[in-house]
Amino acid sequence: MNPHIVPALASAALLLAPGLALAQAAPPPAWAQGRSPEMANSTLAPHAGRLTVTPPDQLPTAQLRVPEGFQVELWAHGLPGARVMVRGPNGTVFVGTRGIGRVYAVREEGNERRVSTFMQGLQQPSGLAIRDGALYISAINRMLRVDNVEQNLSNPQPVDLTSAFNLPEAPHHGWTHIAFGPDGRLYVPRGVPCNICDTDGERYALIASFNPDGTDRRIEARGVRNSVGFDFHPRTGQLWFSNHGRDWAGNDNPSDTLHVNLRRGEHHGFPWCASGWQDPAVSGRLCSEFPPPALILGPHVAPIGTHFYTGTAFPERYRNALFIANRGSWNRERLAGYEVVVVREEEGGRLVQEPFLTGFRDDANQRFLGRPAGVLTMPDGSMLVSDEQNGAIFRISYRR
């Protein structure tokens, strides 16, 4: 099927769907549309993020668990909202956030590791990418570039690329993860401005790529509800992305997913199909029309950091494996996620996932101690994992 005719078909189908025709007269709230009766009397609400410093003695460092032979230690703290991480050529680790609007810089100075607030007052700067010594920052609707960033840490003068990228303005699901592909283009996803709804498939529910200056926009993947983490396979260069399923359809449906984009413009199923589950709120197209996800990650686990391990310090089975930080559920009665999993290819190409960094989720008390969000491979082959709830970064290394 030619991907370019999908949007036209999509809107025709949506006009015919009685549920959605109604929804246009009086649209239900973004997140509650299509709520299942099972959840009608729920008082579930998104968890409050923490915007203040968590002192090191309140961090869950001692509760964290990694597989045999690995160790986990506290690497940096005092970065409220720490989320995505990228590393500059001179070793500065930049850390993006959402609610607190900051980008942090972490530098080694002599024997000291220092955290500073590099930029602030941005609307949810959750996307960072590095190229040719420049830092690209995506905030809601905005794209900024700081040239020679590591030479300008104390006085950044961003170039505003917002009008060139011309990203849709609706704030909901408008915070993005960004990354450069092996083709040198900047990949920028755009989630849907609702929970489940009729959207303009040319603007929302997609992953696009651009020249670094914002020209030559191309749609790489369609039918993607909300991807906030992706990476490129170290050998094949293919785009692997995680995706968030919608809320209010029940505790166990749909699942969040991992996808491999095999063709440019490929349609992955939103709003009709998620994790092989036919959404009863929207009729018109069938799951069988879309490529199945590469892996079902679990209901409401909320995959954020989605990162191939490219170091060599970890044992063979982890090299080029995909690490996914599941920030954890809110729209589910029992907690799910709150851990880093590793996805490996078994013989025959079958993908399997197993827990890698655990201990954030306390099942017995239905509490969580932290929310893993970003993953980064360091030059020495160790791995950093950020904890958005505690504003901390943990380092995982392997002891031979």
Next chain:
Amino acid sequence: MRALAFLAAALLAAATPSWAPAWAGDATRGAALAEARNCGACHGANGISPVPLMPSLAGQQAEFLLVQLIMFREGLRPVPAMVEPARGLTDAEIEDLAAFYAALPSGPAATDPRNEALATRGAELSAARNCGTCHRPDYSGQAQVPRINHQREDFLVHTLAEYRDNLRVGMDTQMNGVMHGLTNADIRAIAHYLAHR
């Protein structure tokens, strides 16, 4: 009194979040700071605002107050009148202010005449959009989700329109999604309903 304490404990238990930050706010220090920064001039001496468009703060959720004050300090919620009051506040001072206002008893429902037709329309819209899920069925709020009863009607109208028009973006974007597509008349009805219960 004992019955009240029991009720408070029951409410707390019902609202226990799955994340419990180590809460360090001190209401007494918060009271002194509010006095020094003259917060009462705009928000009312007891946190119940007599001033048009100024929100009441009494009995507001502590976590919500904390988040909003940090957003003012960081320039993320652009309200000119709050620039000076929030300038240079430390996290600890903000926790104290939040503890102070959260502990004050919230105000009464609005006393001006209730327009039945308007309130009924507001109740229907609130039910259709499940406002009482995140804000809880009595609209007293939970954690970072604010209390929206016992609030000034004119402020509710103003701020709901700001969410709809993307002029106010919260710590997350939930409220922008919620307000999408509502008319000014819808907003007036919702605000009237909330203020009169």
